[in-house]
Amino acid sequence: MPIQYYITLSAILFCIGVTGVLTRRNAIIIFMCIELMLNSVNLLLVAFSKMPPVSKAVSAAATGADAQLFVFFIMVVAAAEVSVGLAIIVMMYRNVHSIDVNFLNRLKN
Amino acid sequence: MGQMNNLVYLVPLFPLLGFLVNGLFRNQLSKGLIGIIGSGSILLSFGVSIALFLQVKSGGAIPVHSLFTFIDVSPTFKIDFAFQVDQLSSLFLLVITGVGFLIHVYSTSYMHDEEVPHFARYFAYLNLFVFSMLLLVLGANYVIMFIGWEGVGLCSYLLIGFWFKNDNYNYAAKKAFIMNRIGDLGFLLAVFWLFEKLGTVNYSDVFANTNKLTQADITGITLLLFVGATGKSAQIPLYTWLPDAMAGPTPVSALIHAATMVTAGIYMIARSNILYTLAPFTQAVVAIIGLATAIFAASIALQQNDIKKVLAYSTVSQLGYMFLGLGVGSYTGAVFHVMTHAFFKACLFLGAGSVIHAMSGEQDIRKMGGLSKYMPITRITFLISCIAIAGIPPFAGFFSKDQILAAAKEVNPFFYYIGVGGALLTAFYMFRLYTMTFVGKFRGTHDQEHHLHESPMAITFPLIVLAILAAAGGLLGIPEAFAKNANWLESFLAPIFDGSTKLQKVHPSEGSNEIVLMAVTSVIIIAVSVWAYVKFKDYQTNEEEPTGFARILANKWYVDEIYDAVFVKPINAFAGFLKNVVEKSGIDGIVNGVGRLVQYSSRQMRLLQSGMVGSYILFMVLSIVVLFLIFWNQIQIVEFLQKVF
Amino acid sequence: MSIIEIFFWLLSGLAIFSAIMVLISKNPVHSVLWLIVVFFAISGHYILLNAQFLAIVNLIVYAGAIMVLFLFVIMLMNLNADADPQKNVWLKVIGIVTGGLLLTVLVSAVRSSNDLVNRSAELKTGSIGLIKSLGITLFNEYTVPFELSSILFLSAMVGAVVIGKKE
Numbered sequence: 029m030p031i032q033y034y035i036t037l038s039a040i041l042f043c044i045g046v047t048g049v050l051t052r053r054n055a056i057i058i059f060m061c062i063e064l065m066l067n068s069v070n071l072l073l074v075a076f077s078k079m080p081p082v083s084k085a086v087s088a089a090a091t092g093a094d095a096q097l098f099v100f101f102i103m104v105v106a107a108a109e110v111s112v113g114l115a116i117i118v119m120m121y122r123n124v125h126s127i128d129v130n131f132l133n134r135l136k137n
Numbered sequence: 138m139g140q141m142n143n144l145v146y147l148v149p150l151f152p153l154l155g156f157l158v159n160g161l162f163r164n165q166l167s168k169g170l171i172g173i174i175g176s177g178s179i180l181l182s183f184g185v186s187i188a189l190f191l192q193v194k195s196g197g198a199i200p201v202h203s204l205f206t207f208i209d210v211s212p213t214f215k216i217d218f219a220f221q222v223d224q225l226s227s228l229f230l231l232v233i234t235g236v237g238f239l240i241h242v243y244s245t246s247y248m249h250d251e252e253v254p255h256f257a258r259y260f261a262y263l264n265l266f267v268f269s270m271l272l273l274v275l276g277a278n279y280v281i282m283f284i285g286w287e288g289v290g291l292c293s294y295l296l297i298g299f300w301f302k303n304d305n306y307n308y309a310a311k312k313a314f315i316m317n318r319i320g321d322l323g324f325l326l327a328v329f330w331l332f333e334k335l336g337t338v339n340y341s342d343v344f345a346n347t348n349k350l351t352q353a354d355i356t357g358i359t360l361l362l363f364v365g366a367t368g369k370s371a372q373i374p375l376y377t378w379l380p381d382a383m384a385g386p387t388p389v390s391a392l393i394h395a396a397t398m399v400t401a402g403i404y405m406i407a408r409s410n411i412l413y414t415l416a417p418f419t420q421a422v423v424a425i426i427g428l429a430t431a432i433f434a435a436s437i438a439l440q441q442n443d444i445k446k447v448l449a450y451s452t453v454s455q456l457g458y459m460f461l462g463l464g465v466g467s468y469t470g471a472v473f474h475v476m477t478h479a480f481f482k483a484c485l486f487l488g489a490g491s492v493i494h495a496m497s498g499e500q501d502i503r504k505m506g507g508l509s510k511y512m513p514i515t516r517i518t519f520l521i522s523c524i525a526i527a528g529i530p531p532f533a534g535f536f537s538k539d540q541i542l543a544a545a546k547e548v549n550p551f552f553y554y555i556g557v558g559g560a561l562l563t564a565f566y567m568f569r570l571y572t573m574t575f576v577g578k579f580r581g582t583h584d585q586e587h588h589l590h591e592s593p594m595a596i597t598f599p600l601i602v603l604a605i606l607a608a609a610g611g612l613l614g615i616p617e618a619f620a621k622n623a624n625w626l627e628s629f630l631a632p633i634f635d636g637s638t639k640l641q642k643v644h645p646s647e648g649s650n651e652i653v654l655m656a657v658t659s660v661i662i663i664a665v666s667v668w669a670y671v672k673f674k675d676y677q678t679n680e681e682e683p684t685g686f687a688r689i690l691a692n693k694w695y696v697d698e699i700y701d702a703v704f705v706k707p708i709n710a711f712a713g714f715l716k717n718v719v720e721k722s723g724i725d726g727i728v729n730g731v732g733r734l735v736q737y738s739s740r741q742m743r744l745l746q747s748g749m750v751g752s753y754i755l756f757m758v759l760s761i762v763v764l765f766l767i768f769w770n771q772i773q774i775v776e777f778l779q780k781v782f
Numbered sequence: 783m784s785i786i787e788i789f790f791w792l793l794s795g796l797a798i799f800s801a802i803m804v805l806i807s808k809n810p811v812h813s814v815l816w817l818i819v820v821f822f823a824i825s826g827h828y829i830l831l832n833a834q835f836l837a838i839v840n841l842i843v844y845a846g847a848i849m850v851l852f853l854f855v856i857m858l859m860n861l862n863a864d865a866d867p868q869k870n871v872w873l874k875v876i877g878i879v880t881g882g883l884l885l886t887v888l889v890s891a892v893r894s895s896n897d898l899v900n901r902s903a904e905l906k907t908g909s910i911g912l913i914k915s916l917g918i919t920l921f922n923e924y925t926v927p928f929e930l931s932s933i934l935f936l937s938a939m940v941g942a943v944v945i946g947k948k949e
Contacts, residue, residue: 029786029787031901032893033790037794042888043885044802046884047881048805059852064804067840074911075831077833078904078910093916099836100836100839104935105934107848108935121859132750751873751877
């Protein structure tokens with residue numbers, strides 16, 4: 029499968045995530061869109077890991093494994109991030125009784 | 138010899154020191170001390186000047202001595218702070234310091250009523266004035282001359298506006314300064330032009346390399362220099378400041394008219410005589426302007442009633458004669474007239490000051506009369522000077538004026554006749570002045586009459602000295618017609634005007650003819666003087682306004698009004714336009730507009746900082762897009778976008 | 783068109799469609815469910831690429847653990863479609879346009895890049911994605927990061943508890 033297909037697919041998913049972040053005000057949906065973007069990047073990394081290198085000197089197996097382990101670590105970090113992020117959203121809801129991000133405009137002042 | 142060479146710098150140094158001491162310690166010193174410092178510094182300069190003069194007289198010009206490098210930009214652009222003492226400048230040194238000293242002595246008495254700080258300020262300015270003039274005369278290049286040139290302009294401003302609480306005086310001071318500046322611009326341009334063409338401003342180099350200049354260059358440079366001279370030496374069209382300069386204390390007028398300032402233009406042209414001789418067109422312009430000024434100012438003087446104004450216009454007129462002399466190539470005659478004029482004009486002004494002093498500040502000659510019995514010394518000296526300026530032999534003015542007129546006759550008889558006519562006018566208004574002041578009945582108030590007295594020693598002493606000089610100064614230059622090689626000045630100054638003399642045609646002097654002419658003109662002048670004396674002997678005050686032509690003369694040909702209408706009013710209107718329209722709505726609009734724009738735009742920009750995370754992300758994404766478009770290969774992206782859409 | 787390619791297109795379409803559904807669903811619960819579908823589709827892609835380990839981990843971690851966490855939170859807050867805050871229409875349009883612009887730029891960049899011409903990802907083959915080979919690499923070369931990630935989890939757990947705790 030041409031690599032460009034995968035890149036385009038990832039770009040589409042990523043941009044859907046960006047659009048979601050820009051258009052929605054619900055904190056949880058925004059968070060989910062962020063997860064979507066993370067996943068699109070993961071998909072791209074995996075696709076690249078299966079792309080044979082141009083130079084024969086580099087072993088495809090070694091680089092591919094590195095890339096996939098990178099994805100694995102991203103998942104690890106994402107899991108940690110989600111747990112903390114959701115905790116923050118819960119706390120925010122508890123304080124302002126809303127999950128509308130526009131309530132969080134303290135940066136203004 | 139070498140020793141004397143090093144003394145040159147002392148001449149301007151003493152007045153400078155006097156200026157600094159008097160200026161800086163004006164609150165500490167007593168009046169006596171101030172007077173001693175002020176006059177003493179000039180006296181010391183005078184002493185050194187005499188020594189220099191004797192040296193020059195016996196051994197010729199002292200070689201140019203550079204004190205330090207004044208401007209050092211590159212090897213080709215280097216101007217030394219150098220002094221040049223030769224026949225011409227040593228003569229001027231004597232006049233400036235000699236007459237200057239007498240005026241200083243006179244001032245100690247004349248200005249005695251001033252408060253101490255102002256008294257000191259006065260002497261400081263006076264010393265600075267003399268210093269500037271000495272610098273002007275001593276400089277070995279045009280740049281040093283220009284420093285002095287500007288210096289005298291500044292000092293004249295300071296001294297004319299000495300009583301700065303009076304607005305009219307300030308106005309006169311400003312007028313003098315601005316008129317001078319107009320001339321100075323011409324001078325400056327001429328110096329630039331010289332430097333551009335020759336790469337040097339040293340007199341010796343410039344005069345040695347005149348052959349490198351084209352005729353157009355020389356004419357342009359000399360004309361521009363002459364513009365400078367018209368400003369400084371009060372010629373048409375820039376002369377109006379000089380009569381107004383009477384606002385200053387009387388000794389200042391004497392200083393300006395006799396020793397410093399107005400003679401600067403003459404000196405400069407005499408110094409550059411080779412350039413002028415090479416530019417016949419400029420010479421013609423100089424002669425015509427000089428002659429026109431001489432007649433014009435003399436005609437105005439006929440109808441003036443202010444004792445100082447009459448003298449002021451007579452100065453303008455006499456300066457016109459000097460320029461006529463320069464214009465017809467009689468440089469010696471011009472310098473000679475500068476000297477004799479310095480003597481009798483200083484004497485006249487100081488005498489006028491003595492009269493004004495006695496009259497408690499009254500300057501209108503219609504309210505004087507019969508002063509001779511109260512002020513014998515003043516009267517005698519004034520009379521001698523009057524005779525001298527009128528040109529009655531054997532007093533000084535006769536010889537110098539005659540030399541100029543004789544030279545003018547060689548060039549163009551027309552010049553001669555007009556010049557003689559001007560001399561008649563001079564005789565008339567001077568004797569009118571003398572007669573109205575000293576002869577007849579006193580026409581002032583009873584209080585003034587009661588108050589009349591002869592002036593103290595400090596005032597009469599300079600008068601006597603100057604009167605002697607005015608009487609005998611003419612002996613320096615006895616015409617060739619009387620005795621061969623009797624003209625001492627001519628031979629003394631010959632090295633300076635050597636180059637010019639060679640270029641000029643040698644005219645055989647018709648000795649007998651000249652003597653006859655002299656005799657005739659002298660008789661006519663004496664007749665006019667007597668007529669004036671008789672006419673005004675029994676002058677009675679009449680309040681009638683002059684009519685007809687006399688009225689035009691009394692109003693000085695309305696020149697001030699014409700200048701006002703032609704130059705001042707339009708400039709004021711233009712300035713008002715700039716102020717009200719361009720400045721207010723244009724410049725202010727731009728400045729305030731920028732401020733308002735920044736305020737407005739920052740108020741709008743502040744709205745971007747909504748504090749909402751969404752908007753920040755939006756901008757971030759947009760920025761990424763923009764960065765992509767900028768840094769990626771734009772052409773391919775554009776091609777792709779064109780394919781897509 | 784081989785069966786693999788058919789699968790590729792199917793999974794791609796499914797992923798994009800579900801992602802869009804995540805965006806446009808009013809109800810957050812529906813969004814979560816559509817997101818899970820996206821994750822399944824992506825896992826399908828991993829399997830096509832023969833990255834079996836990641837496919838399984840993706841399912842377990844994302845579709846399983848994380849999305850369940852989301853569901854829990856949503857239900858905890860009792861959110862539904864009515865509670866969903868709505869943005870200004872114009873802001874929505876601007877957001878969509880901006881996202882579209884970014885996509886256009888990215889795609890054009892991909893299309894214009896000469897390095898990517900005739901390069902392809904190998905499907906169905908290769909052993910790097912297998913659990914065994916990845917495990918060997920992980921425990922040989924990435925032992926320290928692996929252990930550090932456990933500390934990360936621990937701190938995240940502590941952080942979540944501290945933040946979520948009632949004062």
